Amino acid sequence: MLSAVGAARQNGYGFGPLLRQWRLARRLSQEALALAGNVSPRHMSFLETGRSRPSREMVLGLAEQLDLPLRDRNELLLAAGFAPAYLARPDDDPQLRVVNETLRGLLAAHDPYPAAVVDSGWNRLIANEGSRILLAGVAPALLTEPVNIMRLTLHPEGMAPRIRNLGEWSQHLLHRLRRQAIGANSAELAALREELAGYPGVEDRPVVVDDPGRRIALPLEYESEHGTLRFLSVTASFGAPSDITLAGMIIEYLYPADDATRDILTGRARTG
Known part of the structure; x- marks a missing residue:
């Protein structure tokens, strides 16, 4: 069965829905994630509904609080319109x-x-x-x-x-x-x-x-x-x-x- 986060990826959801699915997967309330990420609960709500756009630093900060694997942090950055931060080096690097x-x-x-x-x-x-x-x-x-x-x-x-x-x-x-x-x-x-x-x-x-x-x-x-x-x-x-x-x-x-x-x-x- 495809997870909620997996469905969000598959359907090409934007930053807000993907952030929400990760938050739910981590069993965090909006208030809890907002507090951990030094964001107001109101702004967190706006981020998830798409009424506000995050900065690159905010995306990375929220990804850190959600303890996302590096590949998923890249997905969150891409969904927010930013370039990936983490790369997989070739074997000959x-x-x-x-x-x-x-x-x-x-x-x-x-x-x-x-x-x-x-x-x-x-x-x-x-x-x-x-x-x-x-x-x-x-x-x-x-x-x-x-x-x-x-x-x-x-x-x-x-x-x-x-x-x-x-x-x-x-x-x-x-x-x-x-x-x-x-x-x-x-x-x-x-x-x-x-x-x-x-x-x-x-x-x-x-x-x-x-x-x-x-x-x-x-x-x-x-x-x-x-x-x-x-x-x-x-x-x-x-x-x-x-x-x-x-x-x-x-x-x-x-x-x-x-x-x-x-x-x-x-x-x-x-x-x-």
């Missing part, structure tokens, strides 16, 4: 090359533990050597570029048969994907989530923990040919990015959750 080299260095330094860089749609951009231990037995079709990490993890021909706590782990991933889809008003992420929820063994229900203090974090338990591996997942992203491509990048690190996992991975790295 010198600054982006430096970023990619830095990312490869970070991932290599994380070996022999798995790590990968993904884009906003969870498509793999870079992965380190340590990630290979998770790919044994995965169907070749799932490793054809672009490789979607979410699909690779939960697909019945992917990692799923070897994930010992598939029910809990799939709950965690679907909950995360749902929040991302809502936050970005992304039809693509919503469709991906719907696809994953239909896979066998995947549990699509609210995450409820009876005893929140019984463990530090939910581990990924994976049955490899070298033994059971238990990982804790850590996510990192770029602070204050001003490039659309960079803003969508996420770095996923997997750290050993116990000594046995650490020993297996370090021993494997020593023997090659």
Whole structure:
């Protein structure tokens, strides 16, 4: 189903209706957004009805208060008659090359533990050597570029048969994907989530923990040919990015959750 924001985009609505749909998507009243954006409630009403036109600075300020992804901030600027503020640099841009080299260095330094860089749609951009231990037995079709990490993890021909706590782990991933889809008003992420929820063994229900203090974090338990591996997942992203491509990048690190996992991975790295 197309979201209200998606419908506003598809129908080519102007700044006012698009602003209103984003405000409603964020569950804010006109008064609340006006206060956060240092705008009078009356002027906010006029902006949404088209009786007033915003300045470029006001559009950017409201987009910041709405916590819009950079691509959507550009859409809001275009709808108001202004040029986009954020661009996606080409791969051969010198600054982006430096970023990619830095990312490869970070991932290599994380070996022999798995790590990968993904884009906003969870498509793999870079992965380190340590990630290979998770790919044994995965169907070749799932490793054809672009490789979607979410699909690779939960697909019945992917990692799923070897994930010992598939029910809990799939709950965690679907909950995360749902929040991302809502936050970005992304039809693509919503469709991906719907696809994953239909896979066998995947549990699509609210995450409820009876005893929140019984463990530090939910581990990924994976049955490899070298033994059971238990990982804790850590996510990192770029602070204050001003490039659309960079803003969508996420770095996923997997750290050993116990000594046995650490020993297996370090021993494997020593023997090659």
